Amino acid sequence: MKLAMFGATGATGRHLVEQALQAGHEVRALVRNADAWSGAHPRLQIIAGTFAQPAIVGDVVRGADAVISVLGARKGDASAVCTGGMRSIVQAMNVAGVQRLVALSAHGASETRKASLFIRFLRKLIAAKMRMEALVRDSALDWTLVRPPMLTDGARRGGYRAGTGLMPGFAGRLSRADLAAFMLQEAGEGNYIRQAVMVSQ
Structure with a gap:
C-alpha cells in the first residue's frame, strides 16, 4: 500500500512507520521539523510542513491508498492538533479523492465517556478527541476510529482483542507497538469501515 501518515514522530507513529516499511509499504509522512x-x-x-499549509498536506495525501492519523498533543492545545489537524486531513483527502482513513481516538470519547477513567484525568484531550470524531463521522470518507485504553511502551505481543462493543475495563492496557500493528492491518483490510473500534490486550 501507499500510506500517508500524520503523527509519525510520536511514540505510536514511529512504530507505525517502522512496521509499515517492514511490511513492504510505501510511506509519506508529514512532520513539523525534518x-x-x-x-x-x-x-x-x-x-x-504544518496543517496551516493546505498544499503541503495535499502533497502528503495525494495518491495514497490509505491515510493513518495518530495525532496527539504532547504539549499545548490538544484541540489545535487533534481537531484542527483532522479538519485539514479530511479536506485534503476530499480534494485528492482518497477515501480510506484510520484515525486514532481514545477510550473515553463519545459513547464510551462513562466507561473510562481517562476522561477524569485527560478532560481536554478527550474533549478534543470527541470533536475530532465528530469531524470524521460527518465526512463521506471510509473511516475507522480506533480507541485504545491506556497505552504502554511494552513490546509487540499480538493477541490483542478488537471490537465495537469491547469494554476493557479500568485495567485495560495496550502497547503502542500492538496499536500500530492493528491500525496498519485495519488500513488494508477495512474490517471496521465507518465504525469506532476498541482495541485492548
Missing part, C-alpha cells in the same frame, strides 16, 4: 526524523529508507518520504 530534523525530528533520523534515518532514511527508499520507501519513506518525509515532508516538512
Whole structure:
C-alpha cells in the first residue's frame, strides 16, 4: 500500500512507520521539523510542513491508498492538533479523492465517556478527541476510529482483542507497538469501515 501518515514522530507513529516499511509499504509522512526524523529508507518520504499549509498536506495525501492519523498533543492545545489537524486531513483527502482513513481516538470519547477513567484525568484531550470524531463521522470518507485504553511502551505481543462493543475495563492496557500493528492491518483490510473500534490486550 501507499500510506500517508500524520503523527509519525510520536511514540505510536514511529512504530507505525517502522512496521509499515517492514511490511513492504510505501510511506509519506508529514512532520513539523525534518530534523525530528533520523534515518532514511527508499520507501519513506518525509515532508516538512504544518496543517496551516493546505498544499503541503495535499502533497502528503495525494495518491495514497490509505491515510493513518495518530495525532496527539504532547504539549499545548490538544484541540489545535487533534481537531484542527483532522479538519485539514479530511479536506485534503476530499480534494485528492482518497477515501480510506484510520484515525486514532481514545477510550473515553463519545459513547464510551462513562466507561473510562481517562476522561477524569485527560478532560481536554478527550474533549478534543470527541470533536475530532465528530469531524470524521460527518465526512463521506471510509473511516475507522480506533480507541485504545491506556497505552504502554511494552513490546509487540499480538493477541490483542478488537471490537465495537469491547469494554476493557479500568485495567485495560495496550502497547503502542500492538496499536500500530492493528491500525496498519485495519488500513488494508477495512474490517471496521465507518465504525469506532476498541482495541485492548
